[in-house]
Each structure stands twice: as structure tokens, then as C-alpha cells.
Amino acid sequence: MTSAIDIAAVANILQEAAFKEILPKFRNLGAGDVRMKSEAIDLVTEADEAAERLIKARIAEIAPDALFIGEESVAANPALLDSLAGADLAVVVDPIDGTFNYAAGMPLFGVMAAVVSKGETVAGVIYDPMGNDWVIAEKGSGAWLCKADGSQERLATVPSVSLESLVGCASTGFYSPKNRRIVMGNMAKVRIATSYRCAAHEYRAFAGGHFHFLMYQKLMPWDHLAGTLIAQEAGAYAARFDGSPYLPHHVDGGLLLAPDKDCWEILRREVFTV
Incomplete structure (x- = not known):
């Protein structure tokens, strides 16, 4: 299946957000740049919000008719999440997954996006800013590790054991x-x-x-x-x-x-x- 949105273009957008907004702020956050949301382990940083703004703007350029669902957008307007179920086309984004790690200076965080078409997830990408590579899948086409040099490796889960x-x-x-x-x-x-x-x-x-x-x-x-x-x-x-x-x-x-x-x-x- 080919996604309704070019997943390679989405992958590049996540990389751009990381290079412009996430990596420059990593281990450079001031005291006012990290805030608590629901509890002490649920954080948001200036980098989360800036990265989401950039991603949202770029997604609007390549898919102007798609509903944009971002973690920080929903935090600001919880009712937005209710519109996902009925959307013909949506892009769902986590600008920084692992914000607690990111805010603590630990290099274990990622940027994620999924494409949803008529209630079904049809494509997904997870970008690792520290490794500068992507894991990407389109429904029916396998899962792939895509490196910055253009090489690709098909992924497979490990067999079960006792x-x-x-x-x-x-x-x-x-x-x-x-x-x-x-x-x-x-x-x-x-x-x-x-x-x-x-x-x-x-x-x-x-x-x-x-x-x-x-x-x-x-x-x-x-x-x-x-x-x-x-x-x-x-x-x-x-x-x-x-x-x-x-x-x-x-x-x-x-x-x-x-x-x-x-x-x-x-x-x-x-x-x-x-």
C-alpha cells in the first residue's frame, strides 16, 4: 500500500525539526524551558513545542487537507483528539518522544509520525536524532531501517522463546x-x-x-x-x-x-x- 502522504517527505520533515529545534536545545535547556504537565514525570520543553510548530507547518505544505494531531496541540486543546476517529486523512505527531530523557540530558528520545486514513494507520516513521536514521513502514510494504547514506535494511521481529x-x-x-x-x-x-x-x-x-x-x-x-x-x-x-x-x-x-x-x-x- 502507498500512503496518501509521501512518507519519505514526512521523514525529512522530522529530521529538519530535529536539526533546527531539538538537537540545538539538547543539554542546553534553561530552568524556564522545562515545564510539568500532568505530573512530575510528564514534562514538556521549549523544544517539544518549537519542533511541533515546525512539523505542523511543513505538513501543511505537503498535505494541506490533512488533520494535524500533535501531542502538544492536544495538550493545548484536548477536544482536538476527538476529531481523529472521523478524519479522512490525518497526521499524528510526537515531536519528542521520551521528553523526560531529553530534559534529563539522556540521549534516548525520538520523533514520531503516523499517517491515518479513514480510521486506519497506513504509514509510520520513527526518527532517531542521535543516530540520524529512520524506521519506516507503509501498510503492506514491510518495515525498514533507512540510514542517512541512503542504505536500507528490512526489519524482522525475533522468534518467540519460552x-x-x-x-x-x-x-x-x-x-x-x-x-x-x-x-x-x-x-x-x-x-x-x-x-x-x-x-x-x-x-x-x-x-x-x-x-x-x-x-x-x-x-x-x-x-x-x-x-x-x-x-x-x-x-x-x-x-x-x-x-x-x-x-x-x-x-x-x-x-x-x-x-x-x-x-x-x-x-x-x-x-x-x-
Whole structure:
């Protein structure tokens, strides 16, 4: 499938935003340049807002009819998110995924964009400003690591292994305290369960065959649309906790990704059931 918007052009826009707005401010943020949103671990920086403004302006140039959904735009106008489900064409953007890491001076953050057409994610890109490369997928065309020199490498998820040998990432911060204790206890059944606090790099690592699973509780579209499509195009099985497909308008219900459905079922039953 070819996206309704040139995903290569979107990839270049994310790179431009990183070079002009994100990287110059990395480890150069002043005290007033970092602000708390909902809680101490939910931050926004001047770089997030400046990068989103640039991306929005460039997307308007290449796709003037597309609805633009950005994390910071929705923070300013929460009602904007409600328009995604009915949009004929939308671009969903996270200007800096991993803002907590970015604000702390840790080089683990990314820039993400997804193209949604009539309620379906049809393309996604995750750009790594530090590595200057992209992971890109269009529905039905596979997932690819695209380097700045023009070379490309097709991505594939790693085959499943036994439960006790599984390595993955799990975000448990949005469970209730009671359920968090249950899930974190269950995670002792796998070999390693960690969190990068950056979905962009978690999805990149998973699609590249370095993790066996990913689990998320809160499903904001800018965090997961691009990564889920990329993972699926790399061969992963992805579904919400009740087994239903993950769609662009979903913001809850949990999300679990694994190499195949059998592994997904084992993880859901043995680790993430509460």
C-alpha cells in the first residue's frame, strides 16, 4: 500500500525539526524551558513545542487537507483528539518522544509520525536524532531501517522463546497500585522486563529483533500508532488486552505486542492478567 502522504517527505520533515529545534536545545535547556504537565514525570520543553510548530507547518505544505494531531496541540486543546476517529486523512505527531530523557540530558528520545486514513494507520516513521536514521513502514510494504547514506535494511521481529527466556519492555505506571503490584510480580516469570521511558526506541528495538514483547497501558495515538504499524510490518502480533485490534482512536484497553499470537496469549495469561 502507498500512503496518501509521501512518507519519505514526512521523514525529512522530522529530521529538519530535529536539526533546527531539538538537537540545538539538547543539554542546553534553561530552568524556564522545562515545564510539568500532568505530573512530575510528564514534562514538556521549549523544544517539544518549537519542533511541533515546525512539523505542523511543513505538513501543511505537503498535505494541506490533512488533520494535524500533535501531542502538544492536544495538550493545548484536548477536544482536538476527538476529531481523529472521523478524519479522512490525518497526521499524528510526537515531536519528542521520551521528553523526560531529553530534559534529563539522556540521549534516548525520538520523533514520531503516523499517517491515518479513514480510521486506519497506513504509514509510520520513527526518527532517531542521535543516530540520524529512520524506521519506516507503509501498510503492506514491510518495515525498514533507512540510514542517512541512503542504505536500507528490512526489519524482522525475533522468534518467540519460552516464557522464562523472554526479554521485553513493559510500562506499568498507569495501572492502579494494586494491579501494578500484581503485574510487577508476574514479570518475574520472564527473563527481563524493563522500560526505556521512550516508546520510540522501544518500538525500534522490538521491530529490529532485540526484544520479544512490548506492553503499554495508556494508548495515546502519538505514542503508539507509528510503532505498532512498524512492528506489525516487521512480523509482530499486536492487540489490546481483550484481543481486539488496536485502532487510531483507542486511548485505553492496553496494548501487547509479541512475535506471534501464541506468545501473545502466554504473556497475556501469565504476566499481564489482573
